[in-house]
Amino acid sequence: MPATAPPPQAVVDAPGPVERAEEVLTPEALAFVAALHQQFVARRDELLRRRRERRAQIARTGTLDFLPETAPVRAGDWRVAPTPPALNDRRVEITGPTDRKMTINALNSGARVWLADFEDASAPTWENVVLGQLNLMDAFARRIDFTAPGGKSYALRPDEELATVVVRPRGWHLDERHLTVEGRAVPGALVDFGLYFFHNAKRLLDRGLGPYFYLAKTESHLEARLWNDVFCFAQDALGVPQGSVRATVLIETITAAFEMDEILYELREHAAGLNAGRWDYLFSIVKNFRDAGEAFVLPDRNAVTMTAPFMRAYTELLVRTCHRRGAHAIGGMAAFIPSRRDPEANARAFEKVRADKDREAADGFDGSWVAHPDLVPVARASFDAVLGDRPHQKERLREEVRVTAAQLLDVASAGAKPTADGLRNAVQVGIRYIEAWLRGLGAVAIFNLMEDAATAEISRSQIWQWVHNAVVLDTGEMVDAEAVRTVAAQELEALRAELGESAFAAGRWQQAHDLLLKVALDDEYVDFLTLPAYELLG
Structure with a gap:
């Protein structure tokens, strides 16, 4: 009688020891x-x-x-x-x-x-x-x-x-x-x-x-x-x-x-x-x-x-x-x-x-x-x-x-229009959340709100949507890739000034900035930002 094949095993490939x-x-x-x-x-x-x-x-x-x-x-x-x-x-x-x-x-x-x-x-x-x-x-x-x-x-x-x-x-x-x-x-x-x-x-x-x-x-x-x-x-x-x-x-x-x-x-x-x-x-x-x-x-x-x-x-x-x-x-x-x-x-x-x-x-x-x-x-x-x-x-x-x-599909019934403050907030929250996520934190207090991955997803998705629809903000400015990069660069410098050079260097701010711009500006829309982010996670 032929031997029965053993059931498949789950193999752990841990990046390092975890206590207990x-x-x-x-x-x-x-x-x-x-x-x-x-x-x-x-x-x-x-x-x-x-x-x-x-x-x-x-x-x-x-x-x-x-x-x-x-x-x-x-x-x-x-x-x-x-x-x-x-x-x-x-x-x-x-x-x-x-x-x-x-x-x-x-x-x-x-x-x-x-x-x-x-x-x-x-x-x-x-x-x-x-x-x-x-x-x-x-x-x-x-x-x-x-x-x-x-x-x-x-x-x-x-x-x-x-x-x-x-x-x-x-x-x-x-x-x-x-x-x-x-x-x-x-x-x-x-x-x-x-x-x-x-x-x-x-x-x-x-x-x-x-x-x-x-x-x-x-x-x-x-x-x-x-x-x-x-x-x-x-x-x-x-x-x-x-x-x-x-x-x-x-x-x-x-x-x-x-x-x-x-x-x-x-x-x-x-x-x-x-x-x-x-x-x-x-x-x-x-x-x-x-x-x-x-x-x-x-x-x-x-x-x-x-x-x-x-x-x-x-x-x-x-x-x-x-x-x-x-x-x-x-x-x-x-x-x-x-x-x-x-x-x-x-x-x-x-x-x-x-x-x-x-x-x-x-x-x-x-x-x-x-x-x-x-x-x-x-x-x-x-x-x-x-x-x-x-x-x-x-x-x-x-x-x-x-x-x-x-x-259910009447999105226009929301009534409001995109604003320059909204664009800046999406960039701010996106960078701050992604940086914390890359350090292993998934629930992050940002501007007195508890943010999670869903927040980052809607932030980067809105930026992508506004760019690809050439949305005009309340200031009269059109949202394009260059405008988003400008805001992102400003926010990165503001974080450097807020944290100080040593604390800024100890974080993963540049990676977070770069990943946000990638998932917000690439022509190909990635279904979940956590997929490319996972490749950067320790």
């Missing part, structure tokens, strides 16, 4: 990740090819519509699986990377949920990938603490309820070059999901919780179907009951906005809800309609509020779809970072956050995101005022909402 990595990268955990890779990488590759085909179709037609072949799903009378108790009340969720300090602060924050982020808020250095998993394992074992360089200590509060953890793996487009199977890099999504699920699923279930996930950058119901099959495979492989996984999908691409029902349907035994992701949504509009002319030119990113008609159409459709299917609708990010030195600025910002969360609660959302613990009580007050003692408001079906394809 052996606790995460056990032979059994690596074998599980390798099995996920072998089972699903070909389908992942096919779905990325389908993305390119769909983008080419949008370029030809200049439009999108609801899929005729899935009309029976949209018309059908079905609901997602009942929500587990730990995810029933999600009125405030805090987001952030999985570094040790953030892990402790997020769990202690008073938020109902912590989005533990391996995606946009995390620069995927190998150390961040491995230690992020270790920090979660330590937190669940209640053996986590942290002492800052100045001596301040952090630890979990022993007698208080901690936030429920929902992990966000990387999107399907990103690979993990430090973990390979048969010479191929494993998709980062399968690395993040696989290591977390392997080490924590059973432990969480024993505590009345579960392996819960946020799914990023989803572009179609077929991608949701792939995730559902990953969940089923993983649960069977480890003897975890089917339906233990729960996933909330970020509707942060314009294509996914046309497939909300279908995405929930594909995940219906594992679905927990949908989330409105603002910056990535705008980035996706620019990316997909970048050659569709002036009708899709966005104004300054901060001028596109959630009250713009096309954004209202998107969020109201999300609430209606979720509640009709028994799923949670989770609102967008409040990214303000309070200043200890400027109480007046804080008061103004808190009022804007309060108005934003009041609007979401009134619209029917069941919860929302914040980026800083000080915003948890602000958001909670808005939702407490509407929900009271109820855990959610899924009974509000919003049946009066009727959203057409034209409304």
Whole structure:
């Protein structure tokens, strides 16, 4: 009888030692990740090819519509699986990377949920990938603490309820070059999901919780179907009951906005809800309609509020779809970072956050995101005022909402126009964020806002769009490559003066400047700036 070929192995090619990595990268955990890779990488590759085909179709037609072949799903009378108790009340969720300090602060924050982020808020250095998993394992074992360089200590509060953890793996487009199977890099999504699920699923279930996930950058119901099959495979492989996984999908691409029902349907035994992701949504509009002319030119990113008609159409459709299917609708990010030195600025910002969360609660959302613990009580007050003692408001079906394809695509309804200040802000934020990302920081406070990769994506995408559409700013200046290079050079010199020569030289400012100009000015639009940036990451 011929010998059975051994299963493929996941090979670690680490750039250097990571403390306690052996606790995460056990032979059994690596074998599980390798099995996920072998089972699903070909389908992942096919779905990325389908993305390119769909983008080419949008370029030809200049439009999108609801899929005729899935009309029976949209018309059908079905609901997602009942929500587990730990995810029933999600009125405030805090987001952030999985570094040790953030892990402790997020769990202690008073938020109902912590989005533990391996995606946009995390620069995927190998150390961040491995230690992020270790920090979660330590937190669940209640053996986590942290002492800052100045001596301040952090630890979990022993007698208080901690936030429920929902992990966000990387999107399907990103690979993990430090973990390979048969010479191929494993998709980062399968690395993040696989290591977390392997080490924590059973432990969480024993505590009345579960392996819960946020799914990023989803572009179609077929991608949701792939995730559902990953969940089923993983649960069977480890003897975890089917339906233990729960996933909330970020509707942060314009294509996914046309497939909300279908995405929930594909995940219906594992679905927990949908989330409105603002910056990535705008980035996706620019990316997909970048050659569709002036009708899709966005104004300054901060001028596109959630009250713009096309954004209202998107969020109201999300609430209606979720509640009709028994799923949670989770609102967008409040990214303000309070200043200890400027109480007046804080008061103004808190009022804007309060108005934003009041609007979401009134619209029917069941919860929302914040980026800083000080915003948890602000958001909670808005939702407490509407929900009271109820855990959610899924009974509000919003049946009066009727959203057409034209409304979702009516970008001109934003009203505002691009400005010189907006161009400068896009350059400033782009350089500052990319420089921090190249140093391994994915969540960065810039101008009192917590910025992540989605911010950099919309910044560089808007520059690209304005240049390629010869946009005229409020000053009468036309945006061309030379104008962008001039602003970028000015900002680089301003940073040199602000930081001092030695601190400037110690950073990666020139690389960040050069990469921003490349992804903003090249004729060929790269789908994600994190792809070329990853090649520069240590």
